[in-house]
Amino acid sequence: MEKWRKLYNSDKKCFACGEENPCGIYLEFETNGKIMKGETVISPHHRGWASLVHGGVISTILDETMSWAAIYFFKKFILTQSMEIEFLKPVYIEKKVKSSGWIHEQISEKKAIMSSEIYNEDNEVCARATGKFVLFEPEKFKKLNIVPNSLLEEIEGMFNLE
Numbered sequence: 001m002e003k004w005r006k007l008y009n010s011d012k013k014c015f016a017c018g019e020e021n022p023c024g025i026y027l028e029f030e031t032n033g034k035i036m037k038g039e040t041v042i043s044p045h046h047r048g049w050a051s052l053v054h055g056g057v058i059s060t061i062l063d064e065t066m067s068w069a070a071i072y073f074f075k076k077f078i079l080t081q082s083m084e085i086e087f088l089k090p091v092y093i094e095k096k097v098k099s100s101g102w103i104h105e106q107i108s109e110k111k112a113i114m115s116s117e118i119y120n121e122d123n124e125v126c127a128r129a130t131g132k133f134v135l136f137e138p139e140k141f142k143k144l145n146i147v148p149n150s151l152l153e154e155i156e157g158m159f160n161l162e
Contacts, residue, residue: 016064036069062129066114069101078139
């Protein structure tokens with residue numbers, strides 16, 4: 001089995017994984033080269049009903065985990081095209097939440113289907129998703145002018161972490 005390696009996050013203000021976003025979820029990721037794993041403890045300000053994590057936050061965790069997996073494994077920039085989510089068990093605030101993401105299927109050089117799951121502290125699957133992602137070569141993604149070039153170059157450095 002391959003060794004797990006923690007990944008560095010370049011975008012400090014990202015809602016899902018940015019460590020400097022005051023409203024963020026603070027996901028941290030690691031990979032073994034085949035699976036992307038995330039982990040966080042959900043804050044009370046991300047709740048829906050009383051002690052439950054809001055479904056939108058659960059959706060964000062699933063999307064972010066698939067996104068990190070797609071960026072890292074395909075070594076391309078991505079945009080989520082569509083997502084389908086199944087909510088299976090409640091996810092509670094102030095509890096450790098883990099996620100995993102992987103390539104489900106590469107459709108073409110420009111599209112892939114990714115999968116992800118969220119697990120509670122008992123390692124039970126609480127939610128799962130599949131998503132279709134558009135894959136961009138760095139030069140094409142730069143032309144979209146979504147992210148400053150300096151940040152894109154820093155993220156691109158993650159592509160070479162072998």
